[in-house]
Ligand code: SF4
């Protein structure tokens with residue numbers, strides 16, 4: 001049996017490979033293969049996979065990439081992820097990507113879709129608008145059209161149409177993927193010492209790169225391996241991390257949170273991995289199935305409108321309850337309007353429910369972890385003190 | 390200036406002043422008069438529709454601008470930050486929330502009424518949604534969301550149009566009816582739209598008058614004043630129609646007399662530079678900012694900011710024959726709802742059509758919607774037109790981000806660049 005160490009080593013090398021070697025090899029293995037990049041927070045990967053292409057999550061350059069050209073495209077008061085993403089592309093690291101999808105998350109990603117059209121005219125840049133109206137005949141009708149348009153773009157890319165059967169098969173694979181992802185999250189929230197967050201993070205990041213079939217295998221192996229390995233259990237505070245749904249925190253930040261005495265038992269790092277809360281129906285019209293799942297059975301985040309005021313922010317309270325967390329760490333990228341404007345509303349909901357929290361900002365290339373470690377450490381201590389009283 | 394010109398200018402200016410004061414009066418007395426209040430944004434503003442329900446329109450951005458010009462926003466922003474709002478986020482939002490925290494006194498010093506409806510026209514900016522969620526959190530009132538899809542591929546598809554129209558029919562209008570108690574009358578809407586289209590015709594004429602040499606207007610600083618009625622609570626009213634008629638007359642006279650733009654310090658006599666400007670202005674030091682330009686004889690002949698509430702110069706007019714479809718098209722076509730390549734194309738056209746010397750970008754810290762991608766806009770415009778472009782940075786209503794010396798230096802060296810370009814061209818000719 002493969003051990004967790006081996007599995008995570010594989011994930012780590014995928015994570016560190018800023019040249020996307022896996023995607024290149026995958027593409028080269030068979031003539032005509034396409035790679036379709038996508039940005040946070042959500043795209044229907046089933047359609048990409050159904051077209052035979054490899055969906056490739058592009059989440060910026062992290063703290064390992066030296067951004068040289070990217071800075072010339074962005075003012076200092078704009079977050080890091082667009083500049084490092086541009087850097088990845090300008091330096092040729094993304095030249096295996098045939099199309100890029102930019103979902104509607106914020107004005108920065110939105111404008112990046114247009115920049116892509118100008119800077120990389122050979123790559124099909126597609127802005128993917130998600131509905132903010134959740135009625136079937138209104139937002140649903142619009143969204144089905146959007147999905148069909150995307151299906152058309154992907155069909156054009158591969159040179160022939162995408163059959164319903166192909167999409168249904170992909171839905172089944174991604175359903176399995178989401179079940180496994182949820183199983184890993186469940187495992188971590190039950191026995192966080194057996195699935196440290198830095199490992200879970202790398203495992204989830206691997207899902208941004210690997211073909212879903214391979215990611216499913218890896219997830220299964222990890223679940224099995226982590227169950228059978230004994231690891232020291234610490235008296236850590238259990239926290240949910242929220243706000244990192246787009247620009248990713250450096251891995252060291254997660255390690256620092258853990259080292260400071262916190263178990264992360266839930267997070268919103270890569271929402272696309274478990275956006276749908278349950279299985280997407282595998283029968284019937286697959287595009288409609290995807291649309292209805294988005295409308296009625298998907299997650300919540302800042303970029304998605306909450307029509308019911310009384311429910312605003314409750315997704316976080318729910319995450320705290322289901323994961324058995326004792327507090328929340330709001331870790332949000334500097335200059336991120338969606339995260340930082342959501343923050344006061346989340347804070348007020350948390351206060352109303354008596355859930356303690358702390359907040360800080362980061363950048364994907366933050367190097368100084370000491371202040372975060374101290375802040376998280378004090379938070380963990382106060383939670384423990386609080387629970388003892 | 391002749392007495393006649395003064396009178397005409399005064400007439401339009403006076404008119405706008407009265408209109409703004411009238412709207413704040415309606416807001417201040419809304420509770421007494423039983424008038425229902427709707428808060429909504431400038432881009433994608435559905436003023437004609439709101440009027441169909443006898444509601445009064447309160448625009449948070451305009452309050453922030455008015456407060457900014459009165460130099461009140463610095464303290465309001467600090468108040469919001471003290472209450473936990475991040476220093477990184479849009480300062481319009483913080484100026485508004487700070488104003489609420491300090492008793493919700495409007496720019497005229499009188500209390501603004503709580504809104505009965507938050508009408509979120511979600512056009513061209515993601516921050517709008519967060520802003521309205523924060524306001525809803527505060528007021529707990531009814532909210533109607535109108536999601537206007539972004540023109541990512543550079544056009545407004547039938548699917549997008551149908552989506553917006555369906556939302557208008559099934560979400561927005563029923564809520565307006567419920568809150569106001571007034572039944573929707575589509576013929577009333579047509580009537581207002583007819584009035585809008587007439588005024589829009591005059592507005593376009595005014596904005597395009599800067600193709601003349603010398604330009605009779607400044608299309609950025611002066612432009613903010615010309616767009617006022619149409620972008621805010623007056624589009625569709627007879628008052629707005631009259632304002633634009635007066636304005637057009639005044640400018641026609643200036644053209645006939647070959648007069649330059651009027652500034653707070655009087656008329657500009659020598660037009661030395663013709664610029665296109667991208668991005669909103671700074672409001673807290675608006676007059677100082679403008680002065681830096683007119684002191685140098687730099688006239689803005691076209692600007693993108695005067696298109697945030699509608700790009701009418703590309704031909705769009707509200708259409709009484711297709712009222713709801715036309716509102717949908719209007720919302721989608723606002724400047725920041727157009728993709729970056731379309732924005733660049735528009736600027737390029739401006740440089741050529743208005744015979745401008747170059748492009749100046751005022752990059753606003755607050756506004757990702759405008760700012761993200763502007764450095765590419767700058768490069769592209771330079772590449773396509775061969776005209777020099779320059780970049781300055783400031784903020785909308787946060788005085789901490791307006792550095793007069795930096796901006797003046799940048800502007801001066803930019804104007805020198807234009808001079809150099811001219812002498813090189815002259816030498817080559
Ligand atoms: S980090 Fe925030 S502001 Fe930056 S691109 Fe992502 S969502 Fe947008």
Ligand code: SF4
Nearest residue numbers: 479514516756757758
């Ligand atoms: S981000 Fe820009 S467009 Fe959006 S509310 Fe702020 S100033 Fe207005």
